[in-house]
Amino acid sequence: MGNVGQWEQAEPGVTRKIFPVGQSLMMMEVRFEEGAEGYEHSHPHEQISYVLRGAFEFRIDGEPRLVRQGETIVIPSGARHGTRALEAGALLDAFTPIREDLVKRE
DSSP states (O other): OOSBTSEEEEETTEEEEEOOOOSSOEEEEEEEOTTOEEEEEOOSSEEEEEEEESEEEEEETTEEEEEETTOEEEEOTTOOEEEEESSSEEEEEEEESOOTTTOOOO
16 A cells, blocks of 8 residues: 555644554554644544544534543544644544545555
């Protein structure tokens, strides 16, 4: 797989690394500089984000939620969501099914 296991730019101040994917489940680490944003978007995949370090303000369908190191947040399928890093940090994101829009296959 083309981009699996390699760091790539996502948004300004945001980099990600996609881990090897399973049959219907995938994970990636996403690193944020302080103040960087994961832009609002939606997708049909269910997502769980675990805060490896730092603090993030998530917005899910317009509702803000603060999530800190060691905490998780569930993002339902189809929900409009985004996040902003309140300090430098990293997330571990898991998706089901696989986000084919992110995985570059060779």
